[in-house]
Amino acid sequence: MALLEIQALRRRIGGNEVLAGIDLDVEAGEVLALIGRSGSGKSSLLRCIGGLDTADGGRIVVDGIGIGDAARKRDLRERIGMVFQSFNLFPHLSVEGNVTLALRKVRGMAKAEAREIAHAMLEKVGIADKAGAYPRALSGGQMQRVAIARSLALQPRLLLLDEVTSALDPEMVREVQNVLTLLAAEGVTMILVTHEIDFARAASRRVAFLHKGRIGEIGPTKQVLDTPATAELREFLGFRL
Amino acid sequence: MFREFAWLDVISLLRAAQWTILLSLFAFVAGGLVGLAVALARVSRIAALRYAMIGYINLLQGTPFLIQLLVIYFGLTFVGIRLDAWSSAAIALTLYTSAFLGEIWRGCIEGVPTTQWEAAEVLGLSHFQKYLYVILPQALLVSLPATVGFLVQIVKATSLLSVIGFAEIMRIAQTINNVTFQPFIVYGICAVLYFLICLPLSRFSVYLERRLHGVA
Numbered sequence: 001m002a003l004l005e006i007q008a009l010r011r012r013i014g015g016n017e018v019l020a021g022i023d024l025d026v027e028a029g030e031v032l033a034l035i036g037r038s039g040s041g042k043s044s045l046l047r048c049i050g051g052l053d054t055a056d057g058g059r060i061v062v063d064g065i066g067i068g069d070a071a072r073k074r075d076l077r078e079r080i081g082m083v084f085q086s087f088n089l090f091p092h093l094s095v096e097g098n099v100t101l102a103l104r105k106v107r108g109m110a111k112a113e114a115r116e117i118a119h120a121m122l123e124k125v126g127i128a129d130k131a132g133a134y135p136r137a138l139s140g141g142q143m144q145r146v147a148i149a150r151s152l153a154l155q156p157r158l159l160l161l162d163e164v165t166s167a168l169d170p171e172m173v174r175e176v177q178n179v180l181t182l183l184a185a186e187g188v189t190m191i192l193v194t195h196e197i198d199f200a201r202a203a204s205r206r207v208a209f210l211h212k213g214r215i216g217e218i219g220p221t222k223q224v225l226d227t228p229a230t231a232e233l234r235e236f237l238g239f240r241l
Numbered sequence: 242m243f244r245e246f247a248w249l250d251v252i253s254l255l256r257a258a259q260w261t262i263l264l265s266l267f268a269f270v271a272g273g274l275v276g277l278a279v280a281l282a283r284v285s286r287i288a289a290l291r292y293a294m295i296g297y298i299n300l301l302q303g304t305p306f307l308i309q310l311l312v313i314y315f316g317l318t319f320v321g322i323r324l325d326a327w328s329s330a331a332i333a334l335t336l337y338t339s340a341f342l343g344e345i346w347r348g349c350i351e352g353v354p355t356t357q358w359e360a361a362e363v364l365g366l367s368h369f370q371k372y373l374y375v376i377l378p379q380a381l382l383v384s385l386p387a388t389v390g391f392l393v394q395i396v397k398a399t400s401l402l403s404v405i406g407f408a409e410i411m412r413i414a415q416t417i418n419n420v421t422f423q424p425f426i427v428y429g430i431c432a433v434l435y436f437l438i439c440l441p442l443s444r445f446s447v448y449l450e451r452r453l454h455g456v457a
Contacts, residue, residue, distance in 0.1 A: 051363075052362065088357060090379075092379050101364065101375075105366060
């Protein structure tokens with residue numbers, strides 16, 4: 001059984017069908033990149049999986065639990081982590097406070113235990129020396145790495161990354177990319193939404209190209225990006241390259 | 242017969258200033274607690290609660306504090322509720338302060354970006370925890386300058402309590418003026434006292450505004 005199973009997923013916003021029937025399986029340990037133009041539905045899809053938006057039809061099952069299953073909402077939350085384009089760190093908490101908040105309040109850990117985990121995660125993303133700093137004192141790349149550490153601390157089965165490098169300078173993109181490569185090597189299952197083809201190429205093993213709310217093409221990264229089968233993807237890649 | 246204004250009168254006014262400060266603090270604490278509830282109800286997911294609070298806020302912000310005070314102290318006796326000056330003052334100040342602080346804080350709560358709610362949601366925090374650990378600390382931080390600024394309004398509003406016989410600065414000043422008939426000196430000192438209480442608050446509000454700029 002795949003870690004994530006999506007069947008006939010639909011979502012409308014106003015009169016627009018932003019997701020027009022998505023079927024998608026993601027295996028444990030896989031890194032999938034969702035690419036496509038603005039408005040193609042890639043962020044919507046990710047937000048539906050993350051439980052931030054509600055689908056109008058179809059179903060999403062993560063690790064055997066259906067999204068929308070109110071009785072198991074908590075179990076589901078524990079399994080899915082999400083990182084945003086604009087980092088969304090809590091500005092009133094230090095880096096350590098950001099990472100330990102959910103460990104302490106949701107998982108009910110003692111302060112010392114939560115701190116230990118936080119430091120291990122910050123170490124992993126290479127930013128342990130900033131544990132006491134506040135978000136406003138960090139660069140974009142540093143903030144995004146803290147956001148990743150905050151998510152990882154909860155040991156999600158599935159990590160969703162929404163345009164996590166789009167707000168960053170090229171140098172900082174590399175910082176974040178290195179962290180994601182490391183996580184991929186550790187077998188963390190990730191779905192990343194991006195419009196940067198180089199990033200998709202470097203970070204993912206499989207790519208899904210979304211077009212008008214549907215999956216236009218899906219397959220191994222190299223194959224899909226080097227030999228696109230549809231005119232839409234060729235145009236999209238040509239436009240970008 | 243009138244007598245001369247004496248140093249003893251200044252001491253009386255200073256004693257009365259203690260009441261002004263005490264009443265202001267009471268209004269701030271009690272009004273703040275109720276105001277927090279008002280703010281939370283105002284942004285509640287329950288529509289009836291939201292509308293009830295809009296009514297509450299409009300009513301209290303749309304009528305003079307003096308009228309509210311008179312209705313509570315004198316008006317309620319006609320429906321069989323007899324309140325002493327202390328209770329009337331406490332209730333009036335609490336209602337008045339809660340409406341204004343509630344509205345200030347509602348704005349600040351709504352000013353916290355949606356993305357902060359989402360970040361808290363994906364971490365698994367409950368609705369209550371989101372408020373407690375993520376939203377309210379940021380909202381209250383942003384609201385500090387306006388909150389402290391409103392404290393100045395409360396201090397000045399306490400002068401109206403003189404009409405129900407409270408021995409705060411204004412009341413004592415009236416009494417002293419009645420026997421000395423030196424309004425310029427008496428009310429002048431009165432103004433200076435209010436100014437000395439309010440100035441540090443205003444300055445503190447400005448300081449907070451500068452200090453917190455860009456923090457949250």
